[in-house]
Amino acid sequence: MGRSETELNKKNKAQIPAKTEDFAGFFKVFAGVSALLAALAAGLVILFDPLYHFHGPLPGMKAVLTDKEYQIPGSLRNFDYDAVIAGSSMTENSDNALYDELFGVKSVKAVRSSGSTADLCWYLDLAFESRDVRAVFYSLDLFALDAPCQISFKETGCPMYLYGRNPLNDVKYLLNGDVLFEKIPYLIAANTLQDYDEGHSYSWAKGKAFSKEDVLVRYERSEQQPMQDAGGAAGRAGENIDLLVQTVREHQGTRFVFFLPPYSAIYWDKLLREGLLDVYLEEQKLAMQALLKEPNAEIYCYQDDVSVITDLDLYCDAMHFLPEINDEIARRIARGEGRVSLKEAEAMPQKMKELTDLLEKTLIEELF
Amino acid sequence: MIFHSALFIFIVLPVFVGGWYVLGRREDRRLRLWFLIAVSCLFYGLFGPEYLLLLIGSGLFTYQIGKYVRSTPVFALGVAAHLLVLIFFKSAGLLSPERFGSMALPTGLSFYTFVQIAYLARKRQDPDGKEVPDAGLLDYLAYTVYFPKLAEGPITLPDEVLPELSRDGKVTFRKDLFARGAVLFVLGLAKKTLLSDRLAPVVDQAYAMPEFMNTPAIFLTAFLYIFQLYFDFSGYCDMASGISLMIGIPLPLNFNSPFKALSIRESWQRWHMTLTRFFTRFVYFPLGGSRRGEGRRVINTLIVFFLSGLWHGLTSGYLIWGMIHGIIVALPGKHTDADSGNRDAGLTERLVRLGRQALTFVIFSFSFVFFRAEKAQTAFKLLSGFRGGRGTTGLYRMADAFRISELYVIREVVYLKAPGFLRQYDLILMLCFMLLCFVLTAGRNAQEYAQQMKLTKRNAVLLAVLFVFSLLSMGKVSTFLYFKY
Numbered sequence: 001m002g003r004s005e006t007e008l009n010k011k012n013k014a015q016i017p018a019k020t021e022d023f024a025g026f027f028k029v030f031a032g033v034s035a036l037l038a039a040l041a042a043g044l045v046i047l048f049d050p051l052y053h054f055h056g057p058l059p060g061m062k063a064v065l066t067d068k069e070y071q072i073p074g075s076l077r078n079f080d081y082d083a084v085i086a087g088s089s090m091t092e093n094s095d096n097a098l099y100d101e102l103f104g105v106k107s108v109k110a111v112r113s114s115g116s117t118a119d120l121c122w123y124l125d126l127a128f129e130s131r132d133v134r135a136v137f138y139s140l141d142l143f144a145l146d147a148p149c150q151i152s153f154k155e156t157g158c159p160m161y162l163y164g165r166n167p168l169n170d171v172k173y174l175l176n177g178d179v180l181f182e183k184i185p186y187l188i189a190a191n192t193l194q195d196y197d198e199g200h201s202y203s204w205a206k207g208k209a210f211s212k213e214d215v216l217v218r219y220e221r222s223e224q225q226p227m228q229d230a231g232g233a234a235g236r237a238g239e240n241i242d243l244l245v246q247t248v249r250e251h252q253g254t255r256f257v258f259f260l261p262p263y264s265a266i267y268w269d270k271l272l273r274e275g276l277l278d279v280y281l282e283e284q285k286l287a288m289q290a291l292l293k294e295p296n297a298e299i300y301c302y303q304d305d306v307s308v309i310t311d312l313d314l315y316c317d318a319m320h321f322l323p324e325i326n327d328e329i330a331r332r333i334a335r336g337e338g339r340v341s342l343k344e345a346e347a348m349p350q351k352m353k354e355l356t357d358l359l360e361k362t363l364i365e366e367l368f
Numbered sequence: 369m370i371f372h373s374a375l376f377i378f379i380v381l382p383v384f385v386g387g388w389y390v391l392g393r394r395e396d397r398r399l400r401l402w403f404l405i406a407v408s409c410l411f412y413g414l415f416g417p418e419y420l421l422l423l424i425g426s427g428l429f430t431y432q433i434g435k436y437v438r439s440t441p442v443f444a445l446g447v448a449a450h451l452l453v454l455i456f457f458k459s460a461g462l463l464s465p466e467r468f469g470s471m472a473l474p475t476g477l478s479f480y481t482f483v484q485i486a487y488l489a490r491k492r493q494d495p496d497g498k499e500v501p502d503a504g505l506l507d508y509l510a511y512t513v514y515f516p517k518l519a520e521g522p523i524t525l526p527d528e529v530l531p532e533l534s535r536d537g538k539v540t541f542r543k544d545l546f547a548r549g550a551v552l553f554v555l556g557l558a559k560k561t562l563l564s565d566r567l568a569p570v571v572d573q574a575y576a577m578p579e580f581m582n583t584p585a586i587f588l589t590a591f592l593y594i595f596q597l598y599f600d601f602s603g604y605c606d607m608a609s610g611i612s613l614m615i616g617i618p619l620p621l622n623f624n625s626p627f628k629a630l631s632i633r634e635s636w637q638r639w640h641m642t643l644t645r646f647f648t649r650f651v652y653f654p655l656g657g658s659r660r661g662e663g664r665r666v667i668n669t670l671i672v673f674f675l676s677g678l679w680h681g682l683t684s685g686y687l688i689w690g691m692i693h694g695i696i697v698a699l700p701g702k703h704t705d706a707d708s709g710n711r712d713a714g715l716t717e718r719l720v721r722l723g724r725q726a727l728t729f730v731i732f733s734f735s736f737v738f739f740r741a742e743k744a745q746t747a748f749k750l751l752s753g754f755r756g757g758r759g760t761t762g763l764y765r766m767a768d769a770f771r772i773s774e775l776y777v778i779r780e781v782v783y784l785k786a787p788g789f790l791r792q793y794d795l796i797l798m799l800c801f802m803l804l805c806f807v808l809t810a811g812r813n814a815q816e817y818a819q820q821m822k823l824t825k826r827n828a829v830l831l832a833v834l835f836v837f838s839l840l841s842m843g844k845v846s847t848f849l850y851f852k853y
Contacts, residue, residue: 021547024543026547033829034832175840177837178773182776185776185777
């Protein structure tokens, strides 16, 4: 083992070279070429800006929106729009073009998979910062109401240099190999080679299998847990509800359209078995009661559409349905179908519990 | 803070090097040492301000103990205190997950603890101060927090950096050292961002599903991880040495082409050399080394490698890894240095050497399966794939995790034109990358390149391209693997 010392000392001494060369010339060329290449890379990123951090789409180019965590802050700041479609993965397959046509708006999406209420409200604040928003279409998800009222972008690894206004950290975007070698070529290809549909921004449905078999394969039915006390709902969802109400109240000129998406019968079985049904429904009721007191808020419910929620071929898992259902939700909202009154909101928990009981005795019993 | 960040490369490094030379115009060293301490505290403080206090406390404690280190009880107290802190942080989370489960190991604790112990031991060995200078408190504090070596070593001896720091007089700017330091920094950055971090997702994928790995996948996992670790750790050390060289202070070599070794014993003279040196000088020799007979040599070697395993972590994987090396190194056998080979050797001799080199590499990389797995159970789960019966799922999942953004367009073309060939394309690409790793490690290492590279304009252009590509790859890089030790 002693040999290592000799070797180490030999190498250590050899580390200091004996002769000097054209240091200045070497360093000038190194610095110059480095600066030139870095400027070229940054220039291309600024020009094409595939994450829309600096500007909207270039004239004649479509907005190619496929990476929500990377593109939503930029699109909310820099796009030309007057309506926002907000929500979780339940909303991601919504067709912007259909909303634009039905409601006479120009919409962008502010979506986040399993997004917490705080995250979505942060997005809405970003939209309101730069413009008057005429309408917000918001998917009021049960799990999001129950989640902690905390912004989770940083903790979940979102690229925070795209979220703030600090120009210093823009270097992470400007000198970014993924942006240069992947995002820009993809943007160009989507505009030239592919027939990219701007209406389907952030859509995840392509390539997914929607069938009863897929739903059942992905469903791990848990053991029956004791039902949690609904009395805890106000404490668990209170902050989220307050945040939503505050957002609605601060923007009286904006029409807030909340909708309750149709989860499959399997999802209701899941909530029942995990003991969450009562508390989730109570949280939803409290949210609806609070929101319906605001004159600029409307709520539409499609949770109890039996023809949809019992047809498992419309789903890819317990919650997520075909894009056609997203379209149908938009059309029904436009027609005013499914709008919930305060009285109906108060009766909703009981109604959904009865429906869940019925499903358990029919479809669920057949399946399991 | 990490070396491979825009903040460090574009702001902290230029300010540090520039400030060092500006303040170095003064004869009095104190101002430049305070500056060094401030920059180092900023660098280290960003890992966790609370651990900065531990680092400074460690240095102050060592300095005071160092004054009375001739006394055996005082020396023992000093060493024991450092070891206790290290053991506490290493074991608390394992022994009491409820109380300390969320407590992170302070970055670089294992490294700077050994630097402190080495100071005490060297002071004791050199009571007349012939080799270890009698440094003042400010000098020693600067030595303790000196940021290039802080987070991942190299584990310095006070003979190495301290004399440079504690020397009064103007700092001379040496263009050659600066240029070669810059070259070394860029090469280290490239090793980390262009090589190691490309392999990280593949290795992570393999260890996330060890039960799916068949024989070829196990070989790939072992080889790719050893390359990942080597490019990561040696890349960091190259950057650290490069920064230090830019201000005229050489750091000791920590890696010297380890995969050229002809035996495991020789591997340890080329891999993490300053750790080997620490254990050799301060554990192996005091235990008697090989002077007390073959039996004691074997026992002393096993003790050293057992401690080396413990130093990395108190898990079964590290301990098995340490003992594998201990047993192999303890085996009697003739030592051969790869560098001592005759260039004019015959074909047979060269083939034999190549065979020994390959065998050493295989044993070395497979021992690190236990190191990477941390838990022996995971390693055995992976290695049990040698029994057969596993399909190619794991292999293709590894290949799928391998991405080179520069080749994204080609992959998309393959996807569009021949989607059925995509899996094979990924696999071929990954194998080509592994081949590149073999080629790169068989040639000159970064230190040798930095020393021998001619500072021509052509090389400046090549280095600039490498630098910019490394910068472009920083957007998604991970932290250094040895930060957790």
